[in-house]
Amino acid sequence: MFHCTLCYLESEKGEYLMLHRVKKKNDVNHDKWIGVGGKFEEDESPEECLLREVREETGLTLTRWRFRGIVTFVAEGHETEYIYLYTADQWTGEMIECNEGDLEWIPKGKVCDLPIWEGDKIFFRLIENPDSPFFSLKMAYRGDELVQAALDGKELPV
Numbered sequence: 001m002f003h004c005t006l007c008y009l010e011s012e013k014g015e016y017l018m019l020h021r022v023k024k025k026n027d028v029n030h031d032k033w034i035g036v037g038g039k040f041e042e043d044e045s046p047e048e049c050l051l052r053e054v055r056e057e058t059g060l061t062l063t064r065w066r067f068r069g070i071v072t073f074v075a076e077g078h079e080t081e082y083i084y085l086y087t088a089d090q091w092t093g094e095m096i097e098c099n100e101g102d103l104e105w106i107p108k109g110k111v112c113d114l115p116i117w118e119g120d121k122i123f124f125r126l127i128e129n130p131d132s133p134f135f136s137l138k139m140a141y142r143g144d145e146l147v148q149a150a151l152d153g154k155e156l157p158v
Contacts, residue, residue, distance in 0.1 A: 001080040005037035005050040007065065008127065009058070010089045015105040018114065019057065022101045028078045033106070033114040036098075037083075046084040054088070058103060059096030062088045068127050069135035076142050087127055118146040122156065 009017040019036050021029040038053040040046075046067070054062055065088035073081040095103065106114065108128065112121050119139035126132045140148035149156040 001082065003040045003046075003049075003082045003084065005040075005046060005053055005084045005086060006035045006071070007037050007050055007054055007062075007086040007088055008035040009054075009060070009062075009091065010087055010108075011105055013105075013107075014109075015107050016111055017058065018104055018106045018111065019098060019100065020102045020104065023098075024100050027100075028075055031115060033111070033116050034120070036103075037086075050084070050086055054091075055093075057098045057100060058093075060091040060093045062091045064088060064090035067134070068132070069123065069137060071123060072136070072138040074138070074140040074148075085123060085127070117141070118144070119149055122149060122151065 011017070017036065018033045020033050021027055022031060024030070036054055036057040037050065038057070040049045041052070044052070050065065051062055054060060065086050067084065067086055069085045071083040071085050073083055111124060117139070119137070123137055126135055136152055138148070138150040139146060146158050149158050
């Protein structure tokens, strides 16, 4: 198992910065649209990982972010991931090209129309509400099929 961060940058126009994962080989997220982030390096805190990964993948330096929840991602044939999920609405810098995929600003209402993990729709509903409390979400997959979801320890229908 490993720990990683995932961040959705939110524009003033009501968009999320999405990463279309098309450039890495042997990628569990290949051809999916996700936020930016990545694995913790040794001795990093979640916030240090968040800031480093966003800067490496986008060129942007976050100046305001919010820790929204922890996602346990279980996929057959892959290590379990503990994902520290953030949103951010302020940053500085100029966007760069990402070596893991293509970055694109997508209107929030269109994100769920993209090829995303089915369970991501659950946390998008949660992060859309700025008053939504911190959450723990577990999602288990068999291939691309969501076979289990639990929010704060309570099973959800899948």
